[in-house]
Amino acid sequence: MFEQNEIKAQDPALYECLQAEARRQEEGVELIASENFVSKAVMEALGSTLTNKYAEGLPGKRYYGGCQVVDVAEDLARERARQLYGCDWVNVQPHSGAQANAAVYLTFLKPGDTLLGLDLANGGHLTHGSPVNFSGILYHAEFYGVEQAGANAGRIDMDRVRERALALRPKLISIGASAYTRDFDYAAFRSIADEVGAHLWMDMAHTAGLIAAGLLNDPLPHCHVVTTTTHKTLRGPRGGMILIGKDYDNPLGQVAAKSGRTKLMSELLDAAVFPGIQGGPLMHCVAAKAVAFKEALEPSFKDYARQVIANAKAMAQAFLARGYELVSGGTDNHLMLIDLRNKDISGKKAERVLGEADITVNKNMVPFDDKSPMITSGIRIGTPAMTTRGLKEADFVELVRMIDDVIMHPDDADVIARVKGEIHEIAARFPLYA
Numbered sequence: 001m002f003e004q005n006e007i008k009a010q011d012p013a014l015y016e017c018l019q020a021e022a023r024r025q026e027e028g029v030e031l032i033a034s035e036n037f038v039s040k041a042v043m044e045a046l047g048s049t050l051t052n053k054y055a056e057g058l059p060g061k062r063y064y065g066g067c068q069v070v071d072v073a074e075d076l077a078r079e080r081a082r083q084l085y086g087c088d089w090v091n092v093q094p095h096s097g098a099q100a101n102a103a104v105y106l107t108f109l110k111p112g113d114t115l116l117g118l119d120l121a122n123g124g125h126l127t128h129g130s131p132v133n134f135s136g137i138l139y140h141a142e143f144y145g146v147e148q149a150g151a152n153a154g155r156i157d158m159d160r161v162r163e164r165a166l167a168l169r170p171k172l173i174s175i176g177a178s179a180y181t182r183d184f185d186y187a188a189f190r191s192i193a194d195e196v197g198a199h200l201w202m203d204m205a206h207t208a209g210l211i212a213a214g215l216l217n218d219p220l221p222h223c224h225v226v227t228t229t230t231h232k233t234l235r236g237p238r239g240g241m242i243l244i245g246k247d248y249d250n251p252l253g254q255v256a257a258k259s260g261r262t263k264l265m266s267e268l269l270d271a272a273v274f275p276g277i278q279g280g281p282l283m284h285c286v287a288a289k290a291v292a293f294k295e296a297l298e299p300s301f302k303d304y305a306r307q308v309i310a311n312a313k314a315m316a317q318a319f320l321a322r323g324y325e326l327v328s329g330g331t332d333n334h335l336m337l338i339d340l341r342n343k344d345i346s347g348k349k350a351e352r353v354l355g356e357a358d359i360t361v362n363k364n365m366v367p368f369d370d371k372s373p374m375i376t377s378g379i380r381i382g383t384p385a386m387t388t389r390g391l392k393e394a395d396f397v398e399l400v401r402m403i404d405d406v407i408m409h410p411d412d413a414d415v416i417a418r419v420k421g422e423i424h425e426i427a428a429r430f431p432l433y434a
């Protein structure tokens, strides 16, 4: 646990809150697919003096004095990110994944332009055109989805994506998801994008760590631009990042007319982050990104990522063996989506009763769900966080047994109390910040 003596002395109410959250994380089992546990080193960078510094602009080109030290930190983050993904250009300043995506929209689209993305109800993300998000409010969002039945059930069918793209002629095609269990065929997406004259954008927020480890297909050779969060499988601080592979020096013609000269895609993305959508970057977060990227470059990170996938596959097998339905029938990555419609329980109730046993998951729509987003028919389960704590395949199979106990007896307080005890035992065997 971390010493927080200053907070304890001056703000007892908040101190109690921090202690309670540390306890909750230490004692429970975290299966939210988008969450992870950062190292103590990342945490130290987040609590550093860099939080005091304004640094609008980029290293060497700032709008404030006194940036000579934070320049070093940002250059370390940029260099390590380039090494991690073998890419040519990166911006590490977006405050979050959503901010990174906003910079992409500002660069590639004008309000009203058409975007084609994965439907939120089929595993997509809010920022890929949902009507309640700026992306769906400012732009004309159209969607592709997964197949409902047949051999490709739960998977994206590239022939359908092409049909949609040919019919809609979008300016931008997005790939990437928050609840999709299979890998993407980036080359097929690129050929569709080229055919209709669209830019291709991958949002690898969820899978960035697995891609860095070389365990999933690499989007960078195929996409014009790639965005990510840094806090999911990549296991860094909360934040975002934008990367470009071989297309980094592509000019973007439509903006050239306005600016009087042909600007590079990379220049436009930098300008979209600042001054386009953000003010000063969070330099303590940028420093923490540098720390996390160094960790991700270690051989041990590859072992971690491999274990994340092995654990997810073991869990998926165990759920199938217990009669659960998984969207797409299994997983290629770190998460699975359980369709609970044959178990007589909603996603909302499953999330609540599992929470009573200190197992944290989130309710999630399944494709072609007949329940509302507040109720849902599914839950999403991911292995990144508990893999960081050291759990292996057999431990995850045990967790499936416990989850099944709760879901099959959601109104039985004795069962929930027993499972909660088992959860505390397994958590105690794998200390978090001991």
Ligand SMILES: *Cc1c(COP(=O)(O)O)cnc(C)c1O
Pocket (backbone or CB within 6 Å): 034, 095, 096, 097, 098, 099, 101, 124, 125, 127, 176, 177, 178, 203, 204, 205, 206, 229, 239, 240
């Ligand atoms: C999590 C996620 C985001 C948003 O990240 P925030 O940091 O929460 O803004 C964007 N896109 C996808 C696909 C995600 O899964």
